[in-house]
Amino acid sequence: MAKEPKDEPPTEKKKRFFTRRKFLYTAIAGAFADAFFIEPNISSFTHEVVRVPFLPPSLNHLKIVQLSDFHYKPNKDQGLMESVIKKVNDLEPDLILLTGDYVDGHDPDIDPLLIHLAQLKSKHGIIACMGNHDGWVNDGSVYRKKFEDIGITFLINENIKLTIKDVDLYIAATDFIWKGKPDPVATLKGIPANAPLITLVHEPDYFDTMLEHRDHHLQLSGHTHGGQCRVPFINFAPKKVRYGKNYIHGVYKKQDSSVFVSKGVGTTGIRVRFSCFPEIAVLSLVG
Template structure:
């Protein structure tokens, strides 16, 4: 009798495990498809920049990246993102590329209808990403202009507090071969804190080597979009494999890579929530640390 019962018990056990794995898999998929892509994390950091004047201590920069407007993106969702950004009371807003998903330029009007809702005391700045070039960079640049987002295409802008200056620079897309850091450096003054916007984070090795920038802000990688906790993401894009998520120190320059808000390839996020980053800047002078001279 025992010989007949054992196979039945084994089959029941296998059957139970099969259904358990199937249900867990389905729940994971539903979570990654419906819940996490809409569960935006507001991530706050305090950064001391070596050359930041004390007039800019507690200066708030809000970074968003990789919105990837496509057929699934609704105007209501975009408005929700932009309201969340405004709620952080930013002094400055930066958008580090990939406004749309490549080859889906017909959805650019959604961006035009909503991006003007962003409000910051010292303005809004952005750079283009590789997907913007695969779509329609001219049309996206026009939308940026219409919604008062300054396109830092190999140039810089100045924010002032009295006589103190903070430089916000940007390079055009690296993947598309449009970046010209030499052009930026040719015109950028040698003194004062400087922040660089560059869509692709692995450009950080090049920008840090100039010893001119205190901070680089990037996106591009989506931090892998689908992650296994405690492991490096299995899929990362070119130029986003080394500095793919969060805060890094490269020489004297800090680099922050935002996880992005949208998705590409598959409409899934797992262990990789969409992100709005709030960066509160601190001056070493105000907090009793000597600023560093440029070498």
């Protein structure tokens, strides 16, 4: 009886080695192409049901769209912004909230971004707050003027009362945290203790400070970009940013409050995203 060979021939082994190596190289090239050329250009939706304490039943399922962290670069992000604006308008949101970082360190880029933002449509208005990148290159009053010129309310350490379906809903916003001048007392001034409240705070880790001043609210933040590059399958974000280390992406609850952190739209530093698409956050409110 003929003996079976113990080992496969060296040529077969070599072939398999090259096939594995080819697969590895293809996977790396694919990931590289995705991170640099595909993901930063394609926006995705995140749908969340978020709780706002004291929200009256008539405002249940109010549809809010949150956009954050544009870091707008006119020569690279135009197509992305056009698609984001179209997708948001198609949703017919009740309210649009913008949570900062409109530019990426080049102040004149705000004007071409505002041309896009001016096309947003919302039933009950658009409200915006400052981000750290905005505050590092310009004064808040300049942004306020520019945003209000296109019909967007801009809040810095203050709040506004909206009346929707005969019910009051408060929106408050701090100044940016990282080298800014946040003032929670001024931000919350005049808001009744049992009123439904959404706060806009660019940097999410400030949630813990806001809780010292006010429980019972929903905070919306950005700043982290969800990590911008995440490890697939385990969904881990290795890169942490100052004031964005504890709350990275999604909903977190503490006491009787919640914070939702957006992955943002744009990119900072290298224009790269991996396993972390630009985000249009669609938030459905419940009481």
